[in-house]
Amino acid sequence: MLPVTEPAGRRVRTAALELFAERGFHGTGIRDLAQRAGVSTATLYHYMGTKEDLLAEIMRDSMRLLLRAASPTGTGGTPTERIARLTRIHVLAHAARPLHTRVADDELRALSPGSRAEITALRDEYERFWQSAIDDGVSTGEFRVQAPGVARLALLEMCSGVARWYRPDGPLTAGELAARYVEMALGLLTVDGIRLEPDPGAVGDMDRLVAELWPPS
Amino acid sequence: MLPVTEPAGRRVRTAALELFAERGFHGTGIRDLAQRAGVSTATLYHYMGTKEDLLAEIMRDSMRLLLRAASPTGTGGTPTERIARLTRIHVLAHAARPLHTRVADDELRALSPGSRAEITALRDEYERFWQSAIDDGVSTGEFRVQAPGVARLALLEMCSGVARWYRPDGPLTAGELAARYVEMALGLLTVDGIRLEPDPGAVGDMDRLVAELWPPS
Amino acid sequence: MLPVTEPAGRRVRTAALELFAERGFHGTGIRDLAQRAGVSTATLYHYMGTKEDLLAEIMRDSMRLLLRAASPTGTGGTPTERIARLTRIHVLAHAARPLHTRVADDELRALSPGSRAEITALRDEYERFWQSAIDDGVSTGEFRVQAPGVARLALLEMCSGVARWYRPDGPLTAGELAARYVEMALGLLTVDGIRLEPDPGAVGDMDRLVAELWPPS
Amino acid sequence: MLPVTEPAGRRVRTAALELFAERGFHGTGIRDLAQRAGVSTATLYHYMGTKEDLLAEIMRDSMRLLLRAASPTGTGGTPTERIARLTRIHVLAHAARPLHTRVADDELRALSPGSRAEITALRDEYERFWQSAIDDGVSTGEFRVQAPGVARLALLEMCSGVARWYRPDGPLTAGELAARYVEMALGLLTVDGIRLEPDPGAVGDMDRLVAELWPPS
């Protein structure tokens, strides 16, 4: 149960955040919320609309904050600098607010169509900062990726994963972690001449195995 | 409703796979399963144990298949070759079997402790192939990453994301997609001399913004 | 929401009257009442006892008023005159105060036994004016009905119906409407020589149909 | 609790019929229904859709039956004969099936718009038989009422009231009761020359009283 020193309305929000992140929206009952917040289920409804409103609120807050952080960051400087800053922000956000970001990343499908559209729009806006930085970098030649759209998706997935496992009491500070991700992101985007000379035999074997295990439908 | 030409037992599995992937385990009711499979809820129980057994089965199958594909692949050759093959396999699997892999990636928390331990063990075994390839590459100098454990997590998240968005009728075949991911993975692992000389001022600003938006609790 | 110029206590009464008439007692929640009255649910309880008290109050007022109107009216003059006056009053009351009378007519069953007894006593007292006028008319020969008790019930139901459909902006004024009801009431009570010679065959057919549709259980 | 010899599905219907008639739709909880039917609330839903479906079903059945009875009855013969037959049927139906008819008469407002429209259409169709018989009688001179529409409403209200109080073990059989209503209905429709010469003074007094008690808003 959350500390009773906090006002009840805030405790309800915190309970929702923690439980939605931990068990998912559908895996969290309102009784769970009430118990964690230290109020009765009836009192819950004094502080919230529906359970889904609570979810939408969390996701909206999460996306707006990320967007607010990305806006000044995603625009100035070279593509390399922009990607570096976006990555840094994204990782720091996911390390500092893993609950918010996990809920935002995982529970889109639990929203009703109306809220889903709203949140998706925010996310799309956010992703545009990434895409344009990548595209610009490809134009200037700073980045060498063959499929810029795929690169964006790969980068975002990779960075968002942080929220799933990062612990501040681990070996890396959030800042160090972000630095590592910046390096990896830039490495990923600058695929160098030193390319894999794929052993055709091995690849052939592997593809045969894949085809056998997951026949093309 | 699924085609009635399939035997009912298989239709139940397919229904579970589709619905768990689409709505999540907790978001799927057994009535949904029964309807999609075209049988009554009572009949469902002729073909399955509990709803959770169905989930555990899917996850087990998914992980075992991946493991079976990774075993011969993860061992021979240079670290670079091994990572290339693992990436290729992982991406092909996620492109070819997005439902299985999404369920396996997302629904671990829905399992009861017993099954969770079993699946986690399989996943850990699988990830060891990646980790040892990365570590070996760092030893040989083929890879230059500062935090090999983080690199593993980043790589896996990035590649698994494929199951969330890849469509076989899009611009890339699964093979081309895998090739792009291999390039990006190797790029990510070989962070080259061309390093970002971070504008300290800008980073300072950004960190101040981040600290403001997500105060360290 | 009701006009805020009215004092709150009155607005609560009006809200209750309107909503109980429109949706019934059980179909009306106290949140509905509060919203319509423009106050919070807590404030509601400054102006009322329980929700049921509010209902009992309305019904008591309604019946007392009707009784007060009927008292001087139900006694003097010939039975014909008395029925004419009672009918006139009853119809005017139901046309002028449809909400009160509808609630009084429909929501007896929603009252707790205590209040129900009280209101029923008032209603019985009121109906006695009607019954005695009818009985007297039968004695004097002014009325020719075979079942005076049934006639009372029929008359009252027929006149009370006015509250369900009369609109003052329709083709008839309340006075004209009352005049029509007086005529019909007196016609109903004076069943003349011109009697139906029922075609026995037709009646037989009909009774057979009725027996088939609604078997005597 | 209803006899367990009946099949459960039927017991649910009977319970709904009785309780909706007795306490109204909103006054009846599904626990009440379950208890009366002798099943659990969950089992209830094996035999019904929603609570409202149950209500709509009852009303539909009730109106359809009445309509089926009225169809052959409302058409042949003189207006007097038609009204006599309609009245007879209506009264017999309300005496034989008081629960059905009370629910149908009282709970229209509890229906959702969709079902309400459907039931209202049936009721309007039924009332047209009455209206056309009345109108035809006015044309032929058999009936002398000043406001035929009002007469229809008055007749229907008066006859429907039967369902509220008639008991088969009382002094009148249903057939006798119907006969009395036929007489009253025809009397009501044939308002004779011998009309009330209203004592103007008395009427004036009364109207003054009415105006005082129920001021015209």
Place this chain on the structure above:
DNA sequence: CATGAATGAGTATTCATTCAT
């Protein structure tokens, strides 16, 4: 092989009401 019948426990949400301020 398949299902209709049945349920205890649970779902999210609302109920009328109280009370301290």
Place this chain on the structure above:
DNA sequence: AATGAATGAATACTCATTCAT
């Protein structure tokens, strides 16, 4: 005079599951 906070009990309805047939 008015309300925000709080709640136990109820609301209609669904859950996953069992079992006799």
